[in-house]
Amino acid sequence: MEALPRETIVDVLESRLREDILAGRHPAGSYLPPERQLADGYGVTRTTLKHAFGRLVQAGLLETRHGVGTKVRDYARLGGADLLPMLVRHDAKWVREIFEVRRSVGALIAERAAARATSKQHAELRRLLDAVREAVGADAVQLADVEVHRALARATGNRVYVLLTNTLFNAYLPVRAALSGPFTDPETAHRRLAPVVEAVASGDGRKAHAAADAYLRVTEKIMLEGLA
Structure with missing residues (x-):
């Protein structure tokens, strides 16, 4: 140990x-x-x-x-967004505001990724999505899910989206253990996230935006219930 x-x-x-x-x-x-x-x-x-x-x-x-x-x-x-992990440790109510930004930025990233992702990036997204279903334990499933979102940000071709994605995940890192609700079952986690990846791979920006928004709203609700 x-x-x-x-x-x-x-x-x-x-x-x-x-x-x-x-x-x-x-x-x-x-x-x-x-x-x-x-x-x-x-x-x-x-x-x-x-x-x-x-x-x-x-x-x-x-x-x-x-x-x-x-x-x-x-x-x-x-101050900048680098203060967020410290603020979350001080007051978990910050998580709700982080999730609001996560929702709007995440949907926009999916829309941009649908327009710009290459076939190689489509393959990477599908591989990372499969890793969500294959992960063992809520913590591993959650981390596998994070990697899909990082890949979506990379697929936009805009490095600022990548840094924003990292910042938002780092922001609620101090309370991540309490936010494992959506990731307790790998198959369910995979099924929730799959429409986002498929919409991005189809190149339909509007569909990708809607799929990401729906995914982020559902997982946000479950995570906030766990935090409460």
Whole structure:
């Protein structure tokens, strides 16, 4: 068995600070108290505090100005989609909003893929679809399903769609285990997804858009029920 990673004091402090920022206890645009005061308040050393600050600066929640102090960034105005996994961990309600975007982007990707996919990409999509039916266990089925969607994005010929697809999947990664409902039966998962692949392979953009929208609505409903 693989040993579980141990949480360090920096991990704990980073988590506490992150939660305090996202919960509004340190409001956007405000400056944090002086380092010595803040370190005493959390019961840590200033060195530990600096390490935690460094991580939160990298995460886009803080900005430090020499001689001025450490400011809480307005992540809602300045942040990017890379913050989504952290926000989902803080509040699972973000998942509903992610799924709304997933639905509209996913349907558009299928439509574009129908217009642009090559015969080689059609064959890849069918092979990956078969892998959904052959996977063992809900986790493996879910991951196989993800690969079909990545391939659909690649088939559009637009790399931004690929990155958007990766971003949306990464966004709900922190709660993925609770979203396995649509993937518990490989045959059913395959049957739900097959119309999307076949519509894309037929080259009918309107049909592909409708099939993807239907698939994403059904799986979203099941996943949100599991999350609740």
